[in-house]
Amino acid sequence: MTATRRTLITGAAALTAYAALPVVGYAAQPRSPIVTTTAGKVRGYVQDGVSVFKGLRYGADAGGERRFAAPVAPQPWTDVKDATAYGAASMQTGKGEEGEALSEDCLFLNVWTPAKAGKKGLADGAKRPVMFYIHGGAYNGGSGASPWYEGTKLAKRGDVVVVTVNHRLNAFGYLYLARLFNDPSVADSGNAGQLDLVLALQWVRDNIAAFGGDPGNVMLFGQSGGGAKIATLMGMPVAKGLFHRAATMSGQQVTVGGPFNATRRAQAFLDKLGIKDLAALRALPADQMLAGMKAIDPIAAAGGVYMGPTLDQRSLTRHPFFPDASPVGLSVPMMCGNTHDETKGFIGFDAKAFPKTWDEVIARLPGQFAARIDIDPETVVAFYRQTYPNYSPADVFFAASTAGRSWKAAIIQDEERARAGAPAYAYQVNWKSPKEGGIFGAPHTIDIGLVFGTLDAKGSIVGAGPDSVAMSNTMSDAFINFARSGDPNGGALPKWEPYTLERRQTMVFDTVSRQEDDPRGAERKFFNQVPFTQFGT
Structure with missing residues (x-):
């Protein structure tokens, strides 16, 4: 069945029934599932034996007077x-x-379920695990509608x-105004x-x-910015008990922004727009407000x-993984992963961007470290050339930038979980993308399609x-x-064992997967010479 209009939907839970949607020329199409949620009934469709519900509204319009305010449930x-x-x-x-619309009215989610209709509709009592995916794009872009995240194959394979x-996102979700405007409506604007x-x-x-899902067994998983959002949720008391497992995929959040730095950023944003008061900021058309991001x-x-x-000091009263792992999330089993060649995913898959000389590596490394670590690039290159004498300039550039840019934060999360007696299952993807004969190795984002099974989705690597x-x-x-x-x-x-400080067990996903103790340990020890700062904080 083909959706002919974008719909605004709301959701919650109760019973389910089936009713036919009219489809011209196809009298025997699968019947369309109707689910009664706490806000009202919603109608999905069936695809490859999976019931799909798209555009389910979980929150009211966040525009107008609700811009910068905490979200609220929708009207029934x-x-x-x-929901098609x-x-x-x-x-x-x-x-x-x-074909995706952009709007402040964006609080929607999507559901794929293998539950079959019965006397109680889709609520068949099977208590399937819920795999709740949070998209990447830092805190600035993206959505849950990417073809890479299409849930049909994963739902069918795992009966989940x-x-x-x-x-x-961006200023609509994270512009901290509480110290600039004495107005309770923006008290939660930073989060x-x-x-x-x-x-x-x-x-x-x-x-x-x-x-057909189990509300008592919800797993969060998310890549890049999605992983960072999950790590942050693990430090938020208001989220405690709402999820029961967590997997961060090439996305970590050791510290969050402090209130004074966040205020300076908000002021720079307002100065760029030439706006001085809250009423004018709320009245600004949404597309014009984005100009402040520049x-x-x-x-x-x-x-x-x-x-x-x-x-x-409201929804976030401490950092997620500093000075240790937040006690809020310690009861949640965690998986924490990275890919071997993360930064090969940040060059647009353009082989011409591979550095060709040692001088070029030295010149480009500081930009990759981007205030996360402060270390002499000549020293970095000398270490890698001694440790890996067969590495080319490009090999050293991508290995060093990966180690200093995001892998370091993943190790911190693993270490702090281990110190707290609630270790994570650590993984590293070594399996190489076949793109252009494998020259891009295992870049940022490769684990998305592998987990979802969306191997042939548009743009897949x-x-x-x-x-x-x-x-x-x-x-x-x-x-x-x-x-x-x-x-x-x-x-x-x-066998995959949780991460301990003594052995640093890590599952290496490859053509032949294996558990290794402290993979890239020499690099880990080298970068421990300098502190790591979470970018943006």
Whole structure:
């Protein structure tokens, strides 16, 4: 069935029924599932044996007077809302997914469920694990509508309920105004985007049983910025109890923004717009407000102004993984991963961007470290040339920038969990993308398609050959096992032990996957010479 209009939908949980949607010329099409949620009835469609609901509204319109405020639940409705097209994504400087609307009215989520209709509709009592995916794009862009996150294959393979979500981004979700305007309506402005995710999880708690899922077994997983959002949620008391497993994929959040730096950034944003009062800021058209993101960041002294979660002493009263792992999240089993060649994913998959000389590596490394670590690049290059004498300049550049840019933060999360007696299952993807003969190695984002099984999705770097299918099955099963029990072991994997400080056990996903103790240990020890600073904080 083809959706012909974008719909605004709301959601929650109760019973389910089936009713036919009219489809011209096809009298015997699968019948369309109707689910009764706490806000009203919603109608999805069936695809490859999976019931799909898109654009389910979990929050009210966040525009107008609600701009910068904490989200609220939607108003109930009495008719049946079509849930056959993705809802709008948050306002952002990019274009969003193909054909996707951008709006402040963006609090929507999507559900894929293998539950079959019965006497109680989709609420069949099976209590399937819920795999709730949070998209990447830092805190600035992206949406849950990417074809890479299409949940049909994952739902079928694992007999799980898959959820993706949209929430407020950039200044709409993270502009900290509380110290600039004495107005209670902006008290939560620095973490509004995180509170959107909390509201979405409350929707899952209240509604997912109606879709055949178990509200008592919700796993968060997310790549890049999605992983960072999850790490932040693990330090938020208001999110405690709403999820029961967590997997961060190439995305970590050791510290969040302090209130004074966040205020300086907000002031730079306002100065760029030429706005001095809250009423004028709220009245500004949403697309014009995005122009403030072009302000020079006053802390980094370069680039656009950073937006991210803030230590506001309301929803966030301490850093997620500093000075240790937040006690709020210690009861949640955790998986923490990175890819071997993260920064090869940040060059647009352009082989011409590979540095060719040692001088070029030395010149470009500081920009990659981007205030995360402060270390002499000549010393870095000398270390790598001695440790890996066969590495080319490009090999050293990508290895060093990966180690100093994001891998270091993943190690901190693993270490702090281990110190607290609640270790993480650490992983590293070594399996190489077949793109252009494998020259891009295992870059940032490669684990998305492997876990979802969306091997042939538009723009995929995973490939759809036999090796790709085998690697995808292995990774997907590990995530499904983790969602089901909090332990990724089983299937084709060798034994995978939680991370300890003594051994630093790490699952290396490759054509032949294996557990290794302290992979890249020499690099880890080398970068321990200098402190790591989470970018933006």
